Amino acid sequence: xxxxxxxxxxxxxxxxxxxxxxxxxxxxxxxxxxxxxxxxxxxxxxxxxxxxxxxxxxxxxxxxxxxxxxxxxxxxxxxxxxxxxxxxxxxxxxxxxxxxxxxxxxxxxxxxxxxxxxxxxxxxxxxxxxxxxxxxxxxxxxxxxxxxxxxxxxxxxxxxxxxxxxxxxxxxxxxxxxxxxxxxxxxxxxxxxxxxxxxxxxxxxxxxxxxxxxxxxxxxxxxxxxxxxxxxxxxxxxxxxxxxxxxxxxxxxxxxxx
Amino acid sequence: xxxxxxxxxxxxxxxxxxxxxxxxxxxxxxxxxxxxxxxxxxxxxxxxxxxxxxxxxxxxxxxxxxxxxxxxxxxxxxxxxxxxxxxxxxxxxxxxxxxxxxxxxxxxxxxxxxxxxxxxxxxxxxxxxxxxxxxxxxxxxxxxxxxxxxxxxxxxxxxxxxxxxxxxxxxxxxxxxxxxxxxxxxxxxxxxxxxxxxxxxxxxxxxxxxxxxxxxxxxxxxxxxxxxxxxxxxxxxxxxxxxxxxxxxxxxxxxxxxxxxxxxxxxxxxxxxxxxxxxxxxxxxxxxxxxxxxxxxxxxxxxxxxxxxxxxxxxxxxxxxxxxxxxxxxxxxxxxxxxxxxxxxxxxxxxxxxxxxxxxxxxxxxxxxxxxxxxxxxxxxxxxxxxxxxxxxxxxxxxxxxxxxx
Numbered sequence: 001x002x003x004x005x006x007x008x009x010x011x012x013x014x015x016x017x018x019x020x021x022x023x024x025x026x027x028x029x030x031x032x033x034x035x036x037x038x039x040x041x042x043x044x045x046x047x048x049x050x051x052x053x054x055x056x057x058x059x060x061x062x063x064x065x066x067x068x069x070x071x072x073x074x075x076x077x078x079x080x081x082x083x084x085x086x087x088x089x090x091x092x093x094x095x096x097x098x099x100x101x102x103x104x105x106x107x108x109x110x111x112x113x114x115x116x117x118x119x120x121x122x123x124x125x126x127x128x129x130x131x132x133x134x135x136x137x138x139x140x141x142x143x144x145x146x147x148x149x150x151x152x153x154x155x156x157x158x159x160x161x162x163x164x165x166x167x168x169x170x171x172x173x174x175x176x177x178x179x180x181x182x183x184x185x186x187x188x189x190x191x192x193x194x195x196x197x198x199x200x201x202x203x204x205x206x207x208x209x210x211x212x213x214x215x216x217x218x219x220x221x222x223x224x225x226x227x228x229x230x231x232x233x234x235x236x237x238x239x240x241x242x243x244x245x246x247x248x249x250x251x252x253x254x255x256x257x258x
Numbered sequence: 259x260x261x262x263x264x265x266x267x268x269x270x271x272x273x274x275x276x277x278x279x280x281x282x283x284x285x286x287x288x289x290x291x292x293x294x295x296x297x298x299x300x301x302x303x304x305x306x307x308x309x310x311x312x313x314x315x316x317x318x319x320x321x322x323x324x325x326x327x328x329x330x331x332x333x334x335x336x337x338x339x340x341x342x343x344x345x346x347x348x349x350x351x352x353x354x355x356x357x358x359x360x361x362x363x364x365x366x367x368x369x370x371x372x373x374x375x376x377x378x379x380x381x382x383x384x385x386x387x388x389x390x391x392x393x394x395x396x397x398x399x400x401x402x403x404x405x406x407x408x409x410x411x412x413x414x415x416x417x418x419x420x421x422x423x424x425x426x427x428x429x430x431x432x433x434x435x436x437x438x439x440x441x442x443x444x445x446x447x448x449x450x451x452x453x454x455x456x457x458x459x460x461x462x463x464x465x466x467x468x469x470x471x472x473x474x475x476x477x478x479x480x481x482x483x484x485x486x487x488x489x490x491x492x493x494x495x496x497x498x499x500x501x502x503x504x505x506x507x508x509x510x511x512x513x514x515x516x517x518x519x520x521x522x523x524x525x526x527x528x529x530x531x532x533x534x535x536x537x538x539x540x541x542x543x544x545x546x547x548x549x550x551x552x553x554x555x556x557x558x559x560x561x562x563x564x565x566x567x568x569x570x571x572x573x574x575x576x577x578x579x580x581x582x583x584x585x586x587x588x589x590x591x592x593x594x595x596x597x598x599x600x601x602x603x604x605x606x607x608x609x610x611x612x613x614x615x616x617x618x619x620x621x622x623x624x625x626x627x628x629x630x631x632x633x634x635x636x637x638x639x640x641x642x643x644x645x646x647x648x649x650x651x652x653x654x655x656x657x658x659x660x661x662x663x664x
Contacts, residue, residue: 012380013371020357020368096351098331099372252334255327256271 017107135221152236158243206235267338344423353413358402391415464614527559559596566593613643
């Protein structure tokens with residue numbers, strides 16, 4: 001409760017950090033803000049080349065099958081890679097002035113989330129250009145799915161950013177971890193490739209049901225599996241609660257450890 | 259309800275033999291990971307009433323800044339509690355979050371938001387902040403084009419306008435030029451008058467005396483003494499004076515040469531020591547208003563090269579205000595012929611400066627004003643005052659009252 005009240009009090013700081021991050025992210029680069037779109041498109045191109053030309057997966061409209069999963073994945077992966085040093089990056093401010101430290105992960109998660117929303121504009125553009133169409137009745141399900149993912153990513157950011165302060169190696173391990181995690185999630189392949197009997201364990205990865213839900217809504221144009229979505233919600237909330245506890249505990253000595 | 263309640267506060271820092279943050283270092287070298295605990299606060303309890311202004315004094319490393327950081331919640335204590343009731347603004351670090359590429363106006367928003375202000379609250383205060391900083395014409399230029407003085411002025415202006423209930427200040431009253439400093443100080447007095455609680459860490463006793471109701475002297479992580487500033491400060495200064503005299507090397511006032519007066523590398527006359535003495539001829543660093551003091555200037559010269567000189571003195575207060583200046587020529591004294599070594603004494607009887615910290619500059623000049631030696635801040639001293647007078651110097655005066663029955 002104290003946390004929510006303080007975060008509300010500091011809402012202008014969160015907003016200003018988000019604005020600064022969105023504006024500053026590509027400052028000084030020629031294409032500027034366009035990188036928000038170009039980056040996922042380039043990744044999409046590479047994976048599509050590999051998995052539909054070289055390793056033929058036999059999935060119809062593979063690029064869309066991939067794209068609707070890749071965009072949320074990039075949002076999640078940000079919590080592992082750049083998110084892990086978001087506290088380190090604000091060293092000067094933390095050592096010198098008080099503000100609720102939770103403001104930083106919240107602001108960072110929000111700006112990554114906004115980036116994902118911008119990328120979804122491209123997803124819908126692709127859907128429109130390729131005349132694939134959307135099912136308007138299931139489209140609103142995107143809102144709870146995105147909300148669940150926001151909770152998950154926020155929780156991850158709380159954990160990775162605070163632990164990295166005490167153990168700087170984490171920053172380097174995260175690159176590999178994020179790659180492994182991606183292949184353990186149904187990003188480049190469909191859930192039909194999971195061996196029988198493994199599914200139950202596979203779904204303990206909260207990103208699995210979340211990605212499947214995005215894909216159900218945008219690719220298969222059907223309702224997401226509510227059981228799986230419930231599981232994802234439960235897991236995400238647990239990650240967030242653990243994240244808050246860890247962050248609360250570790251943030252007390254940030255100013256000394258930085 | 260007290261504005262600040264501190265109960266039995268303990269704080270230690272880990273001093274790493276070799277701070278390794280990487281996993282390899284943490285796993286492989288247990289020894290290198292070893293650290294020592296250094297206790298900086300050993301049980302401090304303190305209560306500050308709403309609207310009260312307190313000063314924290316103590317020698318470097320005594321824990322006063324740590325205490326201030328604990329109050330501002332940058333650090334957390336090992337044990338004990340700190341409770342602050344109300345919005346806190348800290349003037350510990352000015353200009354937090356300032357971005358050089360953004361304009362002054364944009365930075366006001368960023369900086370104020372870090373103090374927990376909402377957009378609307380900042381809108382309401384914006385004009386006041388700009389007016390106070392005297393930066394109207396530059397406010398839409400990027401901050402990187404500002405001079406450091408302008409930067410500090412803007413930052414101070416934001417910090418002081420956030421409408422805090424509690425203001426924590428660490429040695430920052432050295433912002434900008436003398437005029438702006440005076441303005442900051444006035445503003446602080448005003449804020450205090452509005453009921454804001456203020457905690458100041460400073461070395462300027464004179465400043466503290468003007469604003470604070472109470473002084474807390476911290477030594478070795480404990481409260482050594484607390485009470486009215488005019489009771490605590492003389493004791494503190496006395497203690498600091500004794501400490502300094504224990505290390506005599508530091509105490510020998512070395513003459514420094516000022517950059518403004520160019521002089522040849524081999525000057526034919528130099529100050530060798532400048533001291534302040536009491537009537538008994540003992541060196542002192544502090545005295546009470548009205549005491550007799552003697553400024554003793556020792557020099558070495560090459561009589562065959564050195565021409566006749568005049569001696570100039572300038573007395574400054576710690577805020578760089580010139581309190582008094584004179585020289586032997588203006589006082590129509592004969593030019594001085596230098597010997598190989600010699601001592602010049604100037605007696606002030608009585609020295610009527612009011613409480614504060616001051617210093618003397620001393621110059622030895624040829625009659626054409628060329629400086630053989632100019633010792634800036636040659637001797638610093640503190641004056642304490644049993645009477646709570648203000649201003650620069652005590653003027654001789656007597657009171658008379660009508661008899662009751664006339």
